[in-house]
Amino acid sequence: MVDHGWLDFPDFDLSRWEADAARLQSAKTGKWRKPPWIHNVHSIELPAKAIGSKKEGNPWSLTQRAESSAEVMPSLLGGAEGIRLQDESSTMQWLEAVHLEMIHLHLDADRVELGNFLVKRMLDGGWKGSCTRNVRSLTAEKALFHAECLSEAASVRKWSLDTSAAEGPVDALRLGLEQAQKALGLFEAAGLDVNEAFQSFIWTFKTGPHVMEGVAMIRAMRLLWQRWLTSQGIEPGSIWLDAQTYVPEVDDGLPTDRLIGMTAAAYAGAIGGVDALEVVPHDVGMRPGSADGRRWARNIQHLMREEAGLHRVFDPMGGSHVVETWTASLIETAWDEFKKVGRP
Numbered sequence: 001m002v003d004h005g006w007l008d009f010p011d012f013d014l015s016r017w018e019a020d021a022a023r024l025q026s027a028k029t030g031k032w033r034k035p036p037w038i039h040n041v042h043s044i045e046l047p048a049k050a051i052g053s054k055k056e057g058n059p060w061s062l063t064q065r066a067e068s069s070a071e072v073m074p075s076l077l078g079g080a081e082g083i084r085l086q087d088e089s090s091t092m093q094w095l096e097a098v099h100l101e102m103i104h105l106h107l108d109a110d111r112v113e114l115g116n117f118l119v120k121r122m123l124d125g126g127w128k129g130s131c132t133r134n135v136r137s138l139t140a141e142k143a144l145f146h147a148e149c150l151s152e153a154a155s156v157r158k159w160s161l162d163t164s165a166a167e168g169p170v171d172a173l174r175l176g177l178e179q180a181q182k183a184l185g186l187f188e189a190a191g192l193d194v195n196e197a198f199q200s201f202i203w204t205f206k207t208g209p210h211v212m213e214g215v216a217m218i219r220a221m222r223l224l225w226q227r228w229l230t231s232q233g234i235e236p237g238s239i240w241l242d243a244q245t246y247v248p249e250v251d252d253g254l255p256t257d258r259l260i261g262m263t264a265a266a267y268a269g270a271i272g273g274v275d276a277l278e279v280v281p282h283d284v285g286m287r288p289g290s291a292d293g294r295r296w297a298r299n300i301q302h303l304m305r306e307e308a309g310l311h312r313v314f315d316p317m318g319g320s321h322v323v324e325t326w327t328a329s330l331i332e333t334a335w336d337e338f339k340k341v342g343r344p
Helices: 014-022 069-077 119-124 140-149 169-190 211-231 255-272 291-306 321-340
Strands: 027-029 032-034 061-065 082-085 104-108 129-134 156-162 201-207 240-245 276-278
Touching: 032 321, 061 104, 061 291, 069 082, 069 291, 082 276, 129 140, 140 169, 156 169, 169 201, 169 211, 169 321, 201 211, 201 255, 211 240, 211 255, 211 321, 240 255, 255 276, 255 291
Parallel strands: 061 082, 061 276, 082 104, 104 129, 129 156, 156 201, 201 240, 240 276
Antiparallel strands: 027 032
8 A cells, every 4th residue: 555644535525524613512611611612713913022023023021030039040041031020128229230222120118228229320320120009909099109209201101900810811811900990090191191101011921731722811801901991081002911831739749840830831821922931940939949850940941942942933823723713702791791790
């Protein structure tokens, strides 16, 4: 018998596949039913990422948090492009020998004492990144004060949504919209320029091991942000999506058992199109992760870029029928949930 390789397989029967897919039952998780098939679903064009234009492909900032001054330089020398400081003890001295124009520096203004940092000197040094107040705990007075402190910091994002504690993709999307709505009222009460303020947002969230669901949620975040801005008459702008991997339970196993789940979560973030990605060290627990844990966390992202090339193509999952279907479904479900609480 002659072996013709791939030529021995019959042609793909699209009509049969559509008919079979249409009969599949949708799985439901929480408030969202995952549709396996929607006839004639269209590819959705995503807006550009905050970190770069579409022509730059799918870049993201490899980010690590520093719990002490001793962790900053090893992270940068190991390939980190973003440093997150959120410890009350952090000071300007932690950044000695750091070229701010070459990294993304993220300060959590709700936890860090800004008096320990010389903002003007940092801006003169090329600081880009963020110095954010979370809108959940924000008041109009605090918003005005924070905006005045960073009035010259055009390259620094100043406000954050945080849906890290959400129980599923629909809740994460709905909570993000609700926090944005709250921020709008605060900014108006403080007399801030709303159009300017909403160009300066970060959305912080966690990614889990369910890759396709995570990709759909991340894509939906960008599209819902644009829909919400338009609904409020605010100028369109890109939001910085800041993802952190979840920490799997290990039960009686070894901490290294977490690496598979964390890698899947990082993969979802990368191909979903985040702007910054932090892989939590696998041995994190009652103490910060070890030096080896932090190195392995960085190397997961290095492998995704240098070996898999996931940074090369903008929206790499765009056009996937399942991902496009789930993205569209999440957008409409989350928007409906948002409207139920009296929002436009």
